[in-house]
Amino acid sequence: xxxxxxxxxxxxxxxxxxxxxxxxxxxxxxxxxxxxxxxxxxxxxxxxxxxxxxxxxxxxxxxxxxxxxxxxxxxxxxxxxxxxxxxxxxxxxxxxxxxxxxxxxxxxxxxxxxxxxxxxxxxxxxxxxxxxxxxxxxxxxxxxxxxxxxxxxxxxxxxxxxxxxxxxxxxxxxxxxxxxxxxxxxxxxxxxxxxxxxxxxxxxxxxxxxxxxxxxxxxxxxxxxxxxxxxxxxxxxxxxxxxxxxxxxxxxxxxxxxxxxxxxxxxxxxxxxxxxxxxxxxxxxxxxxxxxxxxxxxxxxxxxxxxxxxxxxxxxxxxxxxxxxxxxxxxxxxxxxxxxxxxxxxxxxxxxxxxxxxxxxxxxxxxxxxxxxxxxxxxxxxxxxxxxxxxxxxxxxxxxxxxxxxxxxxxxxxxxxxxxxxxxxxxxxxxxxxxxxxxxxxxxxxxxxxxxxxxxxxxxxxxxxxxxxxxxxxxxxxxxxxxxxxxxxxxxxxxxxxxxxxxxxxxxxxxxxxxxxxxxxxxxxxxxxxxxxxxxxxxxxxxxxxxxxxxxxxxxxxxxxxxxxxxxxxxxxxxxxxxxxxxxxxxxxxxxxxxxxxxxxxxxxxxxxxxxxxxxxxxxxxxxxxxxxxxxxxxxxxxxxxxxxxxxxxxxxxxxxxxxxxxxxxxxxxxxxxxxxxxxxxxxxxxxxxxxxxxxxxxxxxxxxxxxxxxxxxxxxxxxxxxxxxxxxxxxxxxxxxxx
Numbered sequence: 001x002x003x004x005x006x007x008x009x010x011x012x013x014x015x016x017x018x019x020x021x022x023x024x025x026x027x028x029x030x031x032x033x034x035x036x037x038x039x040x041x042x043x044x045x046x047x048x049x050x051x052x053x054x055x056x057x058x059x060x061x062x063x064x065x066x067x068x069x070x071x072x073x074x075x076x077x078x079x080x081x082x083x084x085x086x087x088x089x090x091x092x093x094x095x096x097x098x099x100x101x102x103x104x105x106x107x108x109x110x111x112x113x114x115x116x117x118x119x120x121x122x123x124x125x126x127x128x129x130x131x132x133x134x135x136x137x138x139x140x141x142x143x144x145x146x147x148x149x150x151x152x153x154x155x156x157x158x159x160x161x162x163x164x165x166x167x168x169x170x171x172x173x174x175x176x177x178x179x180x181x182x183x184x185x186x187x188x189x190x191x192x193x194x195x196x197x198x199x200x201x202x203x204x205x206x207x208x209x210x211x212x213x214x215x216x217x218x219x220x221x222x223x224x225x226x227x228x229x230x231x232x233x234x235x236x237x238x239x240x241x242x243x244x245x246x247x248x249x250x251x252x253x254x255x256x257x258x259x260x261x262x263x264x265x266x267x268x269x270x271x272x273x274x275x276x277x278x279x280x281x282x283x284x285x286x287x288x289x290x291x292x293x294x295x296x297x298x299x300x301x302x303x304x305x306x307x308x309x310x311x312x313x314x315x316x317x318x319x320x321x322x323x324x325x326x327x328x329x330x331x332x333x334x335x336x337x338x339x340x341x342x343x344x345x346x347x348x349x350x351x352x353x354x355x356x357x358x359x360x361x362x363x364x365x366x367x368x369x370x371x372x373x374x375x376x377x378x379x380x381x382x383x384x385x386x387x388x389x390x391x392x393x394x395x396x397x398x399x400x401x402x403x404x405x406x407x408x409x410x411x412x413x414x415x416x417x418x419x420x421x422x423x424x425x426x427x428x429x430x431x432x433x434x435x436x437x438x439x440x441x442x443x444x445x446x447x448x449x450x451x452x453x454x455x456x457x458x459x460x461x462x463x464x465x466x467x468x469x470x471x472x473x474x475x476x477x478x479x480x481x482x483x484x485x486x487x488x489x490x491x492x493x494x495x496x497x498x499x500x501x502x503x504x505x506x507x508x509x510x511x512x513x514x515x516x517x518x519x520x521x522x523x524x525x526x527x528x529x530x531x532x533x534x535x536x537x538x539x540x541x542x543x544x545x546x547x548x549x550x551x552x553x554x555x556x557x558x559x560x561x562x563x564x565x566x567x568x569x570x571x572x573x574x575x576x577x578x579x580x581x582x583x584x585x586x587x588x589x590x591x592x593x594x595x596x597x598x599x600x601x602x603x604x605x606x607x608x609x610x611x612x613x614x615x616x617x618x619x620x621x622x623x624x625x626x627x628x629x630x631x632x633x634x635x636x637x638x639x640x641x642x643x644x645x646x647x648x649x650x651x652x653x654x655x656x657x658x659x660x661x662x663x664x665x666x667x668x669x670x671x672x673x674x675x676x677x678x679x680x681x682x683x684x685x686x687x688x689x690x691x692x693x694x695x696x697x698x699x700x701x702x703x704x705x706x707x708x709x710x711x712x713x714x715x716x717x718x719x720x721x722x723x724x725x726x727x728x729x730x731x732x733x734x735x736x737x738x739x740x
Contacts, residue, residue, distance in 0.1 A: 070172070070173060070174060070213055070237065071210070071211030071212060071213055071214070071237040071238055071239045071240060072087050072174055072211065072237075072239040072240065072485075073087045073174060073176065073191075073195060073209050073210060073211065073239075073240045074208065074209040074210075074211065074239065074240030074241045074242045074243060074485060075087075075242045075243070076188055076201055076202070076205075076209070076242075076243050076245065077242060077243070077244045077245065078244070078245055078247050078248055078249045078252075079244065079245060079246055079247060079248045079282075079480055080248060080249065080250075081244070082249045083179055084178065084179070084180060084183070084184065084188050084245070084247075084249075085176060085177070085178050085188055085201075085202065085294070086176075086177055086179070087174040087175065087176055087177070087195075088174065088175055088177055089172065089173075089174055090146040090147055090148060090149075090173050090174060090175040091146075091147050091149075091152045091170050091171060091172060091173055092142065092144070092145045092146065092147065092170075092171050092172075092173040093119070093123070093142075093143045093144045093147055093152075093155065093168070093169065093170055093171075094140055094141060094142045094143060094169045094171065095115070095119075095133065095134060095140070095141050095143055095167055095168055095169065096139060096140055096166075096167045096169070097112075097133065097134055097135065097136050097137065097138060097139075097141060097167070098137065098139065098167075099166050099167035100112055100115055100134060100164075100166070100167035100168075101167075111164070112131070112134045112135050113131065113134075114162070115134050115164065115167075115168070116130045116131035116133075116134040116135075118155075118158050118162075119134070119143050119144075119155075122151055122154050122155050122158065123143065123144040123147065123151060125143070125144070130143065140169075145173065145193055146173055146174070146175035146193075148175075152170060155168075155170070156170070174195065176190065176191045176195065176202075177295065178190070178293075178294035178295050180249065181293050181294060181295055182256075182291045182292065182293050182294070182301065183249065183252060183253065183256065184247055184249075184252050184256075184285075184286070184287070185200075185291045185292050185293070185294050186199075186200060186286070186287075186288050186291065186321075186322075186323040186324070186325070187200055187201060187245070187247060187286050187323065187425070187478065188200050188201055188202065188294060189201055189202035189203055189204075189294075189321070189426075190202055190294050190297045190321075195210075196210070197209065199321045199322075199426070200323065200425065200426070201243060201245065201424070201425065201478070201479070203426045204424050204425055204426045205243050205424065205479065205482075208240065208241040208243060208482055209240040209241065209243060210240050211237065211238050211239045211240035211241075211485075212237065212238040213237055214235045214236045214237030214238070238485075238486055239485040239486065240485065241482050241483060241484055241485055242482070242483040242485060243479060243481075243482055244479075244480045244481040244482075244483065245478055245479060245480055246282035246283050246284065246477055246478055246479070246480045247283060247284065247285060247286065247478070248284055248285065250600060251275060251284045251285045251597055251600065251601075252284075252285040252286075252287060254285070254593055254596045254597055254600075255273045255275060255285040255287040255593055255597075256273075256285075256287045256289065256291075258273075258589050258592045258593050259271045259272075259273045259287050259288075259289050259570065259589065260289045260290075262570070262572055262585065262586070262588075262589045263289050263290070263572060266553075266572055266575040266576070266577045266580075266585050267575065267576035267577065268572040268573055268574055268575040268576070269304070269550070269573045269574040270288065270289060270290060270304070270324065270573050271288070271289050271570070271571060271572045271573065272287070272288050272324055272325050272457050272569070272570070272571045272573075273285065273286075273287040273288075273568070273569065273570050273571075273589075273593070274286050274287075274325055274457055274458060274461045274568070274569050275566055275567070275568045275593075275597065276461050276462070276465055276476060276566070276567045276568075277565060277566065277567075278465035278466070278468040278469040278474065278558070278564050278565075278567050279469055279474070279495070279564075279565075280474065280477065280495045281465075281474040281475050281476045281477045281495055281496065282477050282480070283423075283476055283477065283478050284566070284597070286323070286325050286458075286478070288323065288324045288325060289302075290302035290303075290304040290305060292305070292320055292321070297321065300320065305320055322427055323425060323427070324457070325456065325457045325458050326421075326423065326425055326427070326428045326429065326456055326457075326458045327427045327428065327429050327456070328429065328456065329429055329430075329431055329432060329454035329455055329456050330454055330455070330456075330457070330540070330552050330571065330573070331450065331451050331452070331453065331454055331540040331541075331552065332450045332453075332454075332455055332460050332538060332540060332554070333449070333450045333451060333538035333539055333540025333541075333552060333554065333582070334374075334391045334393075334449055334450055334536060334537060334538040334539065334540075334582070335450060335460060335464075335536045335537070335538035335554055335555075335556045335569075335582075336447075336449070336450025336453075336455075336460070336538070337387075337388060337391070337396050337448075337449060337450060337536060338388070338464060338467060338510065338514065338536050338556070339411070339412070339415060339417075339463055339464075340396060340399060340400060340403070340408065340447075340448055341384060341387075341388060341396075341399070341510065341513065342411075342467060342502050342506055342507075342510050343403055343407065343408060343411045343502075344384070344399050344402065344403050345384075345502075345506045345509055345510070346411070346502045346503060346506045347403060347407055349399070349402050349403055350384050350399060350402070351384065351509070352383065352384055352385045352509050352512065352513055352693060353383045353384070353385055353693055353717060354383055354384065355381070355383060356381040356382075357382065357383055357384055358381070358382045358383075358384070358387050358392070358394070358395035358398050358399070359380065359381050359382070359394075359395075359398075360373055360378055360379035360380060360382060360387075360390075360392045360393075360394040360395055361378050361394065362375070362376055362377060362378045362379075362394075363394065364393070364394040364397045364398070364445065366397065366441050366442050366445045367440075367441050367442060369442060371393065371394075371397065371442075371445060371446070372393070373392055373393045373394050374391060374393060374539065374581075379392045379394075379395070382395055384399070384513070385512075385513045385516050385717070387399070388513050388514075388516070388517055388521065388536065389513075389516055389517050389520055389521030389522065390521060390522065391517075391521070391522045391536075391537055391583075393448075393449045396448040396449040397445040397446075397448045397449065398448075399448060400444050400445060400447060400448030401441075401444065401445070401448075404444075405436065405439045405444050406436075408444075408447070409433070409436050411501065411502075412433065414473070414499060414501045415462075415463040415466060415473065415501055416459065416462055416463060416473055416498065417430075417431050417433070417455055417459055417463060418430065418431065418433070421456075421458055421459060421462050421475065421476050422475050422476070422496075423458065423475075423476045423477070423478050424477075424478050424479045425478055428456070428458075429456050430456070430459070431453065431454050431455035431456065431459055432453065432454045433447075433453045434447065434452065434453065450538065450540060451540055451541070457569055457571060458476060460556065460569060461476075461556070461567055461568075461569050462474075462476055464556055464558070464567055464569075465567045466501045466502070466507075467502070467507050467510045467511065467514070467558075468507075468511065468558045468564035468567055469507070469564070470504045470507045470508075471500050471501055471502040471503055471504055471506060471507040472497055472498075472499075472500050472501070473497070473498045473499055473500075473501050474495060474496065474497055474498065475495075475496040475497075475498055477493050477495070477496075479493050480492070480493055481493065511534055511558065511561050511562070511564070512561075512693065512694055512695065512698055513534075514534030514535055514536060514557075514558060514561070515532060515533070515534040515561045515695050515697060515698050516695045516717070517534065517535055517536055517537070518533045518534055518535050518557070519695050519696065519697050520695065520715070520716070522537045522581075522582075522583040523535045523536060523537050523555065523557075523583055523587055524583070524587070525555075525583055525584065525587030525588045525591060526555055526557050526583075526587040526588075526590045526591050526594075527591060528559065528591055528594045528595050528598065529595075530605035530670070531559050531560055531594065531598050531603070531605060532559065532560045532561040532562065532697055532698065532701050533557055533558070533559045533560075533561065533591075533594065534557065534558045534559070534561045535555055535556055535557035535558065535587075535590065536555070536556055536557075537554070537555050537581065537582035537583040537586070537587060538552070538553070538554040538555065538556070538571075538582045538586075539551060539552070539553055539554075539580065539581045539582045540552045540554070550573070550574030550575075551574060551575065551580045552571055552572070552573050552574075553571070553572045553575055553580050553581060553582040553584070553585050553586045554569065554570060554571040554572070554582045554586050555569070555570050555582050555583070555586035555587045555589070555590045556568070556569045557569075557590045557594070559594055559598060559603075560603065560701070561697075561698060561701065562698075562701060562702070562705070565598075565601060565603055566594065566597065566598065566601070568590055568593065568594065570586045570589045570590050570593070571586065572585060572586055572589075605670065617668070618666040618667060618668060619639055619640055619641070619666065619667060619668070619669055619671075620664055620665070620666055621639075621641070621659075621661055621662070621663055621664060621665045621666070621667060621673060622635055622636070622639060622663060623659075623663035623664075624636060624656055624659055624663075624673075624675070625656050625657060625658065625659060625663075626655060626656065626657075627655065627656055628651065628652055628653060628654065628655055628656070629645055629647060629651035629652075629654050629655075629656060629675060629677065630651045630652045632656045632659075632675055633645075633651070633675075636673050640669035640670065641667070641669070641670070641671055641672070641673050642670060642671070642672045642673070643672070643673045643674075643675055644672060644673070644674050644675065644707065644731070644732075645674075645675035645676075645677065645680075646680050646682075647677055647679050647680055648679070648680075649679055654677050654678070654679050655677060655678060656675050656676070656677055657676055657677055657678050657681065658675075658676040658681065659673055659674065659675055659676070659732075660673070660674040660676075660730060660731070660732035660733065661673065661709060661732055661733070661734050665734065666711075667709055667710075667711070667734070668700070668710070668712075671709045671710075672704070672707055672708075672709055672731075672732060673732065674707070674730075674731050674732035683730045683731075684707075684730065684731045685728050685729065685730055685731075686706045686707060686708065686728070686729065686730070686731055687706070687726060687727070687728055687729075688703075688706070688708065688721070688723050688724065688725055688726065688727045688728075688729060688733075688735055689702050689703070689706060689725060690725035690726075691703070691718045691721045691725070691735070691737055692718050692719070692720075692721070692725075693717050693718060694717065694718045695716075695717060695718075696710075696712050696715070696718075696737075696739055699718050699721075699737055700712075703735055706731075707731040707732065708729070708731065708732070708733055708734075708735055709732065709733065709734045709735065710734070710735055710736075710737060711734050711735070711736045711737070712737055712739065713736070713737070713738045713739065714738055714739040714740055715739050715740075716739045716740045717739060717740065718737045718738070718739055719738055719739065719740045720737070720738045721735060721736065721737045721738070722735070722736045722737075723735060
């Protein structure tokens with residue numbers, strides 16, 4: 001027993017010795033623990049103070065979901081508020097291929113094939129391409145963008161019937177629509193699949209139209225389930241601004257109607273038309289034909305493009321979308337003679353009606369090279385007015401030589417022909433002229449009649465508008481207003497006067513000669529009944545036979561001649577008809593367009609019929625004294641006269657006691673008859689204006705503005721008048737003018 005106790009004691013002592021750690025080991029262990037603790041503290045501190053911000057941001061990103069809210073793209077409207085481009089709600093369909101699966105690999109394959117078949121059938125897609133997307137390993141694939149409601153409904157129905165809800169996504173989106181399809185297609189432009197403008201106003205004003213996306217920020221758990229969070233953030237999307245253009249749908253429609261008919265009737269390659277207000281720079285219409293459908297821009301709708309579409313490369317196909325009125329240049333031909341004539345008058349090198357100022361033998365010899373007039377017949381001795389009326393090339397070659405290249409180029413630059421006009425449209429080009437330092441005598445001569453140089457149609461319209469605007473060049477405007485869709489605040493585009501190019505006196509003389517071109521020259525086809533019209537015809541041909549560009553028949557016009565409201569250019573390219581001259585095929589187009597546009601703009605008829613001076617064309621003034629004012633008015637209007645009276649009583653009761661001019665006077669139609677009554681016999685005095693050097697039509701309209709009438713003898717320009725200018729006469733008086 002004692003022995004056992006001794007053994008137990010010995011065992012316990014031995015065991016205690018084994019369980020005891022030596023001080024040295026304990027110390028080492030302590031150091032190790034302290035070092036580990038220190039490292040942990042350092043690590044925690046590093047995470048807290050050094051990486052704390054980034055870790056917090058990472059955690060936030062992992063725990064939050066940002067859902068973008070797409071803004072609505074702004075509308076594009078015409079000047080009257082009609083919508084040219086708008087966005088409508090649609091949906092985009094995408095898939096998560098990895099989430100389309102089943103319990104086995106074989107069932108998953110069958111399911112993916114089933115989904116691919118349904119998607120390709122509903123959205124009219126290629127099955128193999130769709131299957132490739134469905135079986136891919138990517139996290140997301142887009143199937144169809146901007147899908148209409150009927151197809152989304154069909155997809156939703158299929159998903160419900162087949163109980164497939166995971167892996168197919170339907171997200172809200174918007175799609176661009178163009179209610180007028182082809183109308184103003186080159187101006188409006190269109191958007192790509194990302195809803196970003198790539199042509200026209202859609203491109204140039206993209207930053208205004210796009211808007212700013214909004215978003216919803218929510219917190220999620222590890223399973224990506226939304227956590228109710230009082231800190232949920234909602235940032236509303238800012239929709240794009242609305243853009244109102246200066247284009248008027250009605251005027252644009254009129255222009256496109258007559259332009260397309262002219263192109264087809266004359267078998268031309270294409271045609272351009274621009275109408276601009278010379279005072280404000282506002283573009284009423286900008287048309288080109290053939291055009292394209294903005295809703296299906298990549299499918300050519302016109303035969304011109306259809307016939308060659310498949311043979312064009314991608315670069316050549318972009319030509320269908322570039323606006324020819326601003327992106328393409330052409331030789332302006334005789335329309336450019338207006339610019340050169342204005343320069344000569346401004347520099348006192350010539351004037352409107354200097355007898356024998358120029359001579360045309362049918363051609364001009366320049367450095368041994370013979371350059372013909374457009375007609376083989378000689379025009380003989382001419383004034384500058386007659387040079388323009390006859391569209392005489394030798395006369396303009398002589399003028400260009402007198403003025404010289406230095407002065408011509410100084411004014412070309414002032415007219416804006418060396419620079420872009422600044423219009424708010426993309427891809428604007430500029431004209432191409434001979435080098436100032438190396439221009440030859442032949443270059444100078446051909447520049448005199450508008451060949452061997454190029455301008456854009458808009459550059460020419462802008463330059464001629466300066467002639468119509470008393471010599472002041474105005475920046476063309478296509479954007480009228482920009483409206484903030486959130487606040488309603490509107491920014492209006494103000495008229496921008498660039499510079500004075502010529503004097504008012506020179507501008508007046510140019511308008512007078514432009515009117516003579518229409519009344520007595522090659523531009524008679526551009527006349528509009530009831531309105532004064534000035535203009536210039538043009539028929540240009542590429543001087544380089546290698547280019548083989550064909551002819552360009554054009555007509556540039558202004559109306560009314562005084563206080564002009566419309567400058568219009570019509571150009572037809574490469575017409576395949578026997579008589580391809582501008583006066584023959586472009587002038588009538590201008591006349592047809594203006595005949596509809598001028599009344600639409602509310603411009604009152606201001607032209608008295610002076611087309612013939614023989615007695616048969618004049619109307620005898622009836623005797624309307626002792627009739628009631630109402631009866632007198634009806635009688636005169638039925639005869640083709642206007643009347644003016646001032647009474648306060650009932651015109652069915654008040655009697656006419658006197659009239660000016662007197663009964664039996666013979667006058668042109670639209671002349672004015674002043675009526676006086678027992679109630680009001682007060683005569684109004686006015687001053688006779690200076691009519692010298694004016695055409696008959698311009699003299700008649702000048703008198704009309706003073707409530708005076710005209711009696712014409714002869715043809716040509718006014719050489720004398722009676723009463724003389726400055727004479728005080730009563731309204732209704734007939735002024736006799738003699739023309740030569």
